[in-house]
Amino acid sequence: MIDLPLFARHVKPVEKSFYQPEIQTMPVDNIKQLQLERLKNQVRAALEKPIPFWKRKLEESGIQSADDIRSLDDLSRIPVTFKDELRESERLHPPFGDYRGVGREGTLKIGTTSGSTGVPTTTLWTKNDLEAEYMAGARNYWRGGLRPGMWIVHAHPLGIYGSSLFTGMLEYMGTCPITTGICKEEAELESVLRYLEKISPDYFTLFPTSHARFYEKALELGLDLDKLNLPEPSTVWPEAQTDSVSSGIDAFAFLGTVCHENNGAHVHEDLVILEALDPVTGNPVPDGERGQLTISTITKDNFVLRYNVEDIVRIYRDPCPCGETHARMFFDGREKDVIKVNNKRILPLDVETLLNKYTDSSIIRYQILRKKKGADHDLLRVRFEHAKAGTAEADSIQTQLSNNLSDALHVPVTVELVASDVIPRDTFKPMWVVDEI
């Protein structure tokens, strides 16, 4: 059996650290030069093809030709684009909008976004687009220890959602993908796990919630865990959400993964330009501060320019001891999950990191109750699944937790303990923030 950890934080450096060493260790100045050339190519395509949506954006900013982009600083002249604008473009110019570099002719793969932030949009991938994603994905998963010939289970949702991109990337790497879907029904999960026990895969790439559910079910069924090769989900901690980062299938799916230095996910800067913008001023925030992830995809046919994906990230550009020269990024959460308390912006990660100290469970199950998105609160209300809920000790634990969280977050907090199974077991994208209206 191959002892294969999913991400490099769990492994020693392996025989070949990089999938494409010449790109991944390229001097920073060369990366910047490449970015400038590639950005100019995209601007040229937008203006000369033309691509109406992006042409309008560029003209609004006074950019009339690719030569108007003289340095990477000129990127900030281009207006930021939000998801709602892509939705509106698809509504006005159905079915695919007027923001595509290449339309139906030339498309090799189609998929929708998951719709977790509203109406899904369509993503079209050309051969060139797939090559960019697959190459990036291969770099990412190579870092984590995946190698050609391995059999890899993944449980991304099936259907029109664009998860077949993940399957395609695993095939590109030369691994054998085993795509189970999320197995929403218990009977389905049982039959899938019994089958997997029979064929003994090399590794599971599961979201933490899926991992916990698959593992609990395998135990319940009394399956042979060595044969199934499903490790105990004991190494799931809140910060693990930065092990693998994405800007969504509509921008760039395989954005980056963490190296063995465990110091943020390296992002492929030869394929994208990263920015973290202040949500109020729209200006880039200093490295290390939280800002909204804004992406320009500089090699795709169906590209985006300064697309604000409304994720909250921190970017670091200081050298990483692993030798990769590309910037590192921490994904801290989504703008839609920000809870404003006394004008302080709090993310589920901030709460989860603190709750992590108070549970023996392999996954922290909690909810933050919010009046509505964007509302300001005078109190942070948290529900926390805990073995002592309903016991005589519950009151004192609640009080202690409320005080500890208040001290750490500098806002008033109340924590209510709830019994197991009160909080839904979502297997794909958990809803940690619940709006009460």
Ligand SMILES: [Zn+2]
């Ligand atoms: Zn590194």
